[in-house]
Amino acid sequence: MIELFSANTPNGKKISIMLEEIDFKYKVTKIDISNGEQFKEEFKKISPFSKIPVIIDHKNNRTIYESGAILIYLAEQSGKFYDKNERTKINQLLMAQIGYVGPMLGQHHQFHHYNPGKSKFGEDRYFKISKRIYQELDEVLSKSKFLSGNDYTISDIGTFPWIARHEWHDIGLKKYKNLTRWYLEISKRDAVKKGFSFMNKDESPPKP
Ligand SMILES: N[C@@H](CCC(=O)N[C@@H](CS)C(=O)NCC(=O)O)C(=O)O
The missing domain is CATH 1.20.1050.10 (Glutathione S-transferase Yfyf (Class Pi); Chain A, domain 2)
Structure with a gap:
């Protein structure tokens, strides 16, 4: 299962669209970036630049931040959209x-x-x-x-x-x-x- 830490922005939507496209199970945890939640110590542990999106792939025990890196990771995992x-x-x-x-x-x-x-x-x-x-x-x-x-x-x-x-x-x-x-x-x-x-x-x- 993938945990997606995100907000309702273009960078956030990229990853939910990709997860739907590859049909991976995921759960969304909302990070309220307009109220500074991205700067909390707990979140900075998985996102050193205090930005969404981030995913945790619990199956592979991997945490990935930066939307491009996440898209590449999910494409490699699923074998889709990255010929x-x-x-x-x-x-x-x-x-x-x-x-x-x-x-x-x-x-x-x-x-x-x-x-x-x-x-x-x-x-x-x-x-x-x-x-x-x-x-x-x-x-x-x-x-x-x-x-x-x-x-x-x-x-x-x-x-x-x-x-x-x-x-x-x-x-x-x-x-x-x-x-x-x-x-x-x-x-x-x-x-x-x-x-x-x-x-x-x-x-x-x-x-x-
Ligand atoms: N290069 C990053 C950009 C991510 C980004 O800019 N995220 C914004 C929301 S769209 C954010 O978290 N902003 C909060 C902040 O910078 O404090 C990526 O592609 O993942």
Whole structure:
């Protein structure tokens, strides 16, 4: 059994979606990051940077933090969404999500959605970068069905919950035809619907 320590955020949703996709049994422990629960000594023992998500795989007695590392671990354990022959390609897009797409869209959320009017520089900067990310992902998806090729992989699972915040981004997902096609294709997967609503059963990926 897997224990998932998480919160209802894009990084949190990646792992619940993956667990649903591979059909592993899991239980969720909520970490209230808006109230500082991530800084408690008990949690820091399993997450040295005080961040969700974290999993404990009780069967193998392993604790893993960092969403990319967790996705790779679960893909290796299940043998799914991480084709051995395509790993370099999958890793590229997964690392791009972890190091670029997620952090930049996350800053856009901070300036544009949570704190509008506080910093024109911050708002403009991350709006511009976020638009660029939409354009770049759209270009990648003009060449292949999914981000790393013709198959749905952990790079798609990692990126999807970030694009699912498109209403906060105010960029207009619909303008990006390939990204929209990809988003709709993933939105209709049963495991994605289930994993997406892991903390709020009424939540579903918003329509473009
Ligand atoms: N690189 C990390 C980022 C995780 C992350 O930023 N988690 C956020 C929530 S989405 C968090 O726990 N923030 C609490 C904090 O930093 O205090 C990963 O991919 O797992």
